[in-house]
Every structure is written in structure tokens, then in C-alpha cells.
Amino acid sequence: MAAKKISTAPQSKAKASSPVSSTPVRNTSIPPRAASGAVAPAKKSTPTYDQIALRAYSIYQSGQGGSQDDNWFRAERELRGA
Numbered sequence: 001m002a003a004k005k006i007s008t009a010p011q012s013k014a015k016a017s018s019p020v021s022s023t024p025v026r027n028t029s030i031p032p033r034a035a036s037g038a039v040a041p042a043k044k045s046t047p048t049y050d051q052i053a054l055r056a057y058s059i060y061q062s063g064q065g066g067s068q069d070d071n072w073f074r075a076e077r078e079l080r081g082a
Helices: 049-062 068-080
Strands: none
Touching: 049 068
16 A cells, blocks of 8 residues: 655645735725724824923933924924824
């Protein structure tokens, strides 16, 4: 009796000759509306006055800042993640 060789490679029924550029379900770049119970994307937090002031002061102390207003606006941008 001859032993049968077993293949360990996964078998795929999809055609490998051409990549799929769209799906039959949805062909749009607009994301679907969030289903109930879905996790909402994280919102950017609004930094407090004290957080901005502390960051602006640290920018001033580093010697890399500009005017008081420049330091303040830079601190706001950094803390907001913009």
C-alpha cells in the first residue's frame, strides 16, 4: 500500500492572476455610518489654560521659542495635536 502525500499549503479558490479592486458589497470611499454600539473615533481633547501656559513656558525656557504669542500658539498646536 502506497502512502499518500499530504500538502500543507493553503488552498485558495480565488484567482491569483488579477487583484480585486472592488468588492460586490460596496464600491465607495465613504465609510458606512457607525452601527449602534460601535466605538466612536477618539476626539481631540481641548487643553486647559494651565496646560497651555505650562507648555508655552517650557518652550520659552528651551530657548527655541519666539514671542509670548508665538510660544502660546505653538503650545496650543502641540497640545491639540494639530
